[in-house]
Amino acid sequence: MRVDLSASTPITQPTDHPTASDVGRYLFGDFCFEPARDVLVHRQHGTEHKLEPKVAELLCLLLQHAGQVVEQDRLQQSLWPNLVVEQNSLYQLLTKLRRLLDDSTRQPTYIKTVPKKGYCWIAPVQREHASAPTLPVTPTQPSIPPSSSSGLRDRWQRLTRWHQVAMLSLLLIAMLGLRAVASFQDDEPPIAPVYQVSDVSYALGIEYAVDAHPSQNLLAYVKDIQRLEISDKQGQVLFYQQFANRIATPAWHPTQPQLAFWHYREDSCELRVVSAQGAVSHIATPHPCDEAKKPVWQSDEELVLVLKQQQTRQAYLYRLGTKEWVAIPLPLRADQRLVTAVRGWQGNVYYLVTDAQHNSQLIDLTGTVQLTWPYPVWLIAFDASQGAMITNDNAKHAALLAKRADGSSYSVFTTAQGLFTSVSADATGTLYAGLEAWEVDIRDKDNLPIFSTTSIDYLPVSNPLGETAFMSRRSGVCEVYLHSQNRISQLSHYQGYDYVNFLEWRPDLSMLLSNRDHDLVLYDRHSTLLQFPSQTQRALQNIGWVDNDTLFSFDGQTLRLYNLQGRVVQQHELAADNLYFDGQAQRWLVHQRQAWYQFAHSALAQPWPAIPALTLVVQLTAEQSHHMQNIRIRGNTLYWQSDWSKHDLIWQMPLDYPNHLSLLKSGNLIWHFDVTPHHELTIAQMDAMQGDIKRLQPTTKP
Known part of the structure; x- marks a missing residue:
């Protein structure tokens, strides 16, 4: 069987095909796809692969229109209705699907790319319904639109000989004129390759x-x-x-x-x-x-x-x-x-x-x-x-x-x-x-993507209300989003190149705090409320909340406290690798020289001619402390991320028993992580497909 795709008519609107719920399973090549369970089965090996939701949706769309070219815009609109995603999101999904099918882009067995048009499923497909016999589906022969070249030739031939000569003469004069102008422009830059x-x-x-x-x-x-x-x-x-x-x-x-x-x-x-x-x-x-x-x-x-x-x-x-x-x-x-x-x-x-x-x-x-x-x-x-x-x-x-x-x-x-x-x-x-x-996906404890946008989503931070705020580059720049009640809303709208490293909920859950390069930014559940400078030119090591009315930032040398109007209310010199505030115990945890130290928050009320006395909490290994980042407290447990030989490690330490420190997760290309109120780990991990x-x-x- 051969399908000619050279002049195919793309599918731009839904056609009358069975939906995924109407079909028990699809059979093609060595595979069987069960849309009700999003499972792809290799029939010879008997292995099952649970597909990500968007990958399963894409496979359904292609199978439902087997033998027809489905336009890229149509696929994008069907997969992500009313949602802004990265330009190459569809290509990334196709890459995932082709890897699962062991399909080549050069010599495809299942999915053929039709340049400047879309994609076509080219393999024979059988649909098995729950109460109907197997229905073979053969890719159809696309129609070929008529060529317009014969019409142009007829119009030229209808011109008189005099008109033809005049038009050719004018064209020749224009070409000679351009060449004469070019000959005098010796300083013109080289032609781009x-x-x-x-x-x-x-x-x-x-x-x-x-x-x-x-x-x-x-x-x-x-x-x-x-x-x-x-x-x-x-x-x-x-x-x-x-x-x-x-x-x-x-x-x-x-x-x-x-x-x-x-x-x-x-x-x-x-x-x-x-x-x-x-x-x-x-x-x-x-x-x-x-x-x-x-x-x-x-x-x-x-x-x-x-x-x-x-x-x-x-x-x-x-x-x-x-x-x-x-x-x-x-x-x-x-x-x-x-x-x-x-x-x-x-x-x-x-x-x-x-x-x-x-x-x-x-x-x-x-x-x-x-x-x-x-x-x-x-x-x-x-x-x-x-x-x-x-x-x-x-x-x-x-x-x-x-x-x-x-x-x-x-x-x-x-x-x-x-x-x-x-x-x-x-x-x-x-x-x-x-x-x-x-892509960078935010994945749950079962390693499944939460949002399935095939974008760059990271920096997740959840709260006891079941909401998750996160950062995403789906619009091309760093933006803050909120996932609440099964809806995603965009809280910021920027056009610049500023980068966001931190995102924290206010203690009463009414606001969010992030950085934007050296600035600090406050958000409610609808939009950006205030952006103000942190007063440092050094890279921020951490930011967060002291209480509902006070924020902090730390740049490795200076700890600054701010009110909600962005004014610095306290500033203290402290040389350390990192720092975080423990609101429950009203103390500051300081990472310095491969150890956790602490000092009471009340010490900041005193004049600071010198660094307050630091009390050792626990000694760390080099592996536990190298490149420490993403520090957070959930309940009475301290979490953070380090790396060792460029391998990412997530640690947990009970604050009441700091010597019981343990490794929670390890892996490559982990950007960030979060611990939900139910103590479940979610990670934002780069998936270089x-x-x-x-x-x-x-x-x-x-």
Whole structure:
């Protein structure tokens, strides 16, 4: 059986098909789908897979319209009626479904993509009703609309010979005029390249953090978090190595087949250098860090390395021969922060920085500005053939843009099928980009998504009324939402790039508090009430409520208390890693030097010429305290999150028995968590469903 999809008529409105409730099950290929239970059964293996609700809905829609092209807008409207979701939400659902069916996008067995139209179920389907015989469903032959080319030809032939000659003469004069104008514009910028896109890798799994060797037929990338793969530029794997811990950001030497990459070990980052065959030539002494950026080769023996520790990024010059770390003193303003480093024009190293207004600059070691962008740039690579920096765009990071040293820019590539998370260019100008389809779901104790938006939902915080407030990027920016009485309402409406790290209910549950970068924001159940500055330029470590009328913020050096009008009513100096208020015991819990300490809230009523005496609560291990975040108290239990070798850990500690501390959950890519009033754990976890490497080959100019 063959279905011609080249000129199919899409389904834009519902057609008269049996609903999921009318059908007992669908049979197709090796599978059986039971819509009443949202269960997909592999008939040969006998295994059952419980589908997420939205995945099941999508499968139902496709099966009900087997053999017909269903438009993307129709699918989106059916799956998320009256709800704003990410642009690539539908693609992410399709990726999940294809993985379950082991279906290929190149040679599909079940779901075929019809470019610029939609999707079509192409496999034969049998419907089994509860009280009816099996009804075979054969994909129908779509109708082919008539061509309009013959009409254009008839109109041309009806013109007189004189009219035809006149029209051709005018066209020729216009072309000569344009060419004459172009000949006098010697200073016109180079024509932007046009790219042909193809797959380098498209197997199931996550391939990302790609780097192309500038001159040799070599690629390096990370697969599924802990595996380093080296391939040729056609995707043929030449070498791989599995590591016990997470690895990151491989980077080739500009001329030699030497590869540097990071290996996360406990609370440190370990730089490694290997050959194209995997032979280890260097292992650096592990350096304390929370995050490492892509290494940059400055010379054969020197690399520029950017590490993040305690909310601050620092650039170092690392010498392979002596294993020496030299801090690089970049001349940054107080409101600027370092993002990463990149090798650019004439092989020089440049530094990408952003400011408090989210403007980005590319500077050299002296602070001289080379390029600027009016938005946050976090993805950057240098294309030597064009003399241009390739970066993310200014919206949802679904496009690649290029900017030359003279400030001229051009679009490289745009996609709605995921997010670009890495990019690299070789000497020919061919780009290699990591394209990922992922989401962040808030999942319940059974690991099922609560909202099923296929978006980026995180920072959940529930209350005893059964409501959950959370943060989401479904509109493209960080917004606060409230899930109450089976309805989701949006409490904030922003257009900027401000990031939200914290969200807390007021003790009487009448308000919510969040940060927005360095600002603090109050909400009721309808909208934003007040936004005010926290009076710090440092990264906030924590915020929260002292009582119904008092808020607090802590930036690692200063504890500030505010009233509901946003005025600072108290300010105290305290150097610590983190801090949280225990309202029930009226005390402050202080995380410092791998231990929990405490002091009474009443101590803040006294003048503070010095830090009040801290009493030890419990000593912690390095694993329990490294990169501590997401601190919260539920009932009489303290919870927090740490990471060890980039593996996320959630801890619980009874405040009456602090020595009975225990590990509640561990996993990869856990963004946040919450504990409900019923002491059930919900987590916001990144689900990187698919990551492929794309080749963008420059072609002949149009």
